Amino acid sequence: MIDIKDNDIIDSIKRGNVSDFTLLIDKYKNRAFSLLRRMLKDEMEAEDVLQESFIKAYYALPGFQYKSKFSTWFYRIVYNSALTKLASKKRNIEKGMSSLEEELNLTYIDTSDDDKELKVWINKMIEQLPAKYSAVINFFYNDDLSCEEIGEVMGTSVSNVKVILHRARTALKDMMIKNKSTEEIL
Amino acid sequence: MINDDMINDFLDSKKEDKDLLNQINKSEEAKNNFDAYKKLDSALLKLENYELGNNFNIAVMAKLKKRFAEQKKQKNVLLAVVIFLGAVCLFFTGLLFAYVLDKTEKVTDGYLSQNTNNIVDKFIYYFKQITFNSSLNVVAPVLAFIILVSAYFFYESRRQSN
Numbered sequence: 416m417i418d419i420k421d422n423d424i425i426d427s428i429k430r431g432n433v434s435d436f437t438l439l440i441d442k443y444k445n446r447a448f449s450l451l452r453r454m455l456k457d458e459m460e461a462e463d464v465l466q467e468s469f470i471k472a473y474y475a476l477p478g479f480q481y482k483s484k485f486s487t488w489f490y491r492i493v494y495n496s497a498l499t500k501l502a503s504k505k506r507n508i509e510k511g512m513s514s515l516e517e518e519l520n521l522t523y524i525d526t527s528d529d530d531k532e533l534k535v536w537i538n539k540m541i542e543q544l545p546a547k548y549s550a551v552i553n554f555f556y557n558d559d560l561s562c563e564e565i566g567e568v569m570g571t572s573v574s575n576v577k578v579i580l581h582r583a584r585t586a587l588k589d590m591m592i593k594n595k596s597t598e599e600i601l
Numbered sequence: 602m603i604n605d606d607m608i609n610d611f612l613d614s615k616k617e618d619k620d621l622l623n624q625i626n627k628s629e630e631a632k633n634n635f636d637a638y639k640k641l642d643s644a645l646l647k648l649e650n651y652e653l654g655n656n657f658n659i660a661v662m663a664k665l666k667k668r669f670a671e672q673k674k675q676k677n678v679l680l681a682v683v684i685f686l687g688a689v690c691l692f693f694t695g696l697l698f699a700y701v702l703d704k705t706e707k708v709t710d711g712y713l714s715q716n717t718n719n720i721v722d723k724f725i726y727y728f729k730q731i732t733f734n735s736s737l738n739v740v741a742p743v744l745a746f747i748i749l750v751s752a753y754f755f756y757e758s759r760r761q762s763n
Binding site (some may be wrong): 419433434436437441442444445446448449452458462463469470473536537538539552553556557562577580581584585587588591592 | 605606609611613637638640641642644645646647648649650651652653658659660662664665668675
């Protein structure tokens with residue numbers, strides 16, 4: 416498959432070739448869906464929010480100035496849409512460390528025989544984290560974004576991104592240690 | 602003393618730090634902690650995407666097409682409203698002109714012909730007469746109400762579609 420640059424696709428869409436938008440959808444749907452699933456913890460909601468995010472992105476494309484990468488710009492739309500969705504559901508997304516620790520103390524991941532696959536196990540662990548922590552882990556490991564890029568997407572400072580990343584990683588490590596069957600999986 | 606922040610910084614940088622590794626190897630507790638972090642880090646590096654089928658593309662494009670159709674419909678509604686209001690304005694302006702011309706022809710003597718010499722003054726004079734007319738006093742608020750209600754529903758439909 417020919418690797419067409421994002422900016423060329425965007426130029427084509429701006430010229431009126433609406434069908435070229437499917438190229439962008441194909442390129443980013445799985446990564447954005449992974450982010451949303453990990454943030455929203457619900458497959459159907461994640462799909463709905465992603466559809467809306469793509470539509471928002473389409474209508475916002477004329478204002479895209481090529482100053483940042485399309486991926487960063489699009490992730491910002493997806494991330495903010497997820498936060499809006501969470502806020503509308505009145506979920507508490509701004510959990511402090513104390514509440515995170517309380518939550519993690521209650522956590523026990525049941526890794527039954529069928530679930531003893533690394534992919535399932537790690538996703539289950541990430542699902543235990545608050546939305547922002549899941550998002551940072553997803554950006555850093557799944558999308559290979561730098562802390563600077565994550566900060567740009569989330570609209571926060573690099574130091575804040577690092578704090579969230581460290582806390583998320585430490586929380587996951589603690590969960591891993593608590594879970595006796597972890598050693599077998601890893 | 603090796604703490605979690607130092608290990609996290611090490612994992613963030615993705616670079617080898619021999620000094621840190623030497624310090625970690627000196628303590629059994631630090632080594633166990635570091636190993637746990639390393640295991641987690643390598644597991645997270647294998648993190649995979651959830652996948653969506655081609656139906657997703659179709660669904661998004663269908664939604665976009667639906668939005669285009671809605672926008673087109675809204676544009677038509679806007680055009681219809683503008684044409685309607687324009688027609689109403691033209692109708693009343695025409696009515697006023699007809700009234701002015703009719704009166705101008707009929708009145709040759711008297712107050713009007715003595716005091717007004719041009720069509721603008723006559724127009725203002727008859728406009729005042731019409732606005733003080735009791736039938737127009739009823740029609741105008743009704744028309745204004747209809748326009749306001751139409752504007753409200755139009756604004757609401759725009760807001761909801763956005």
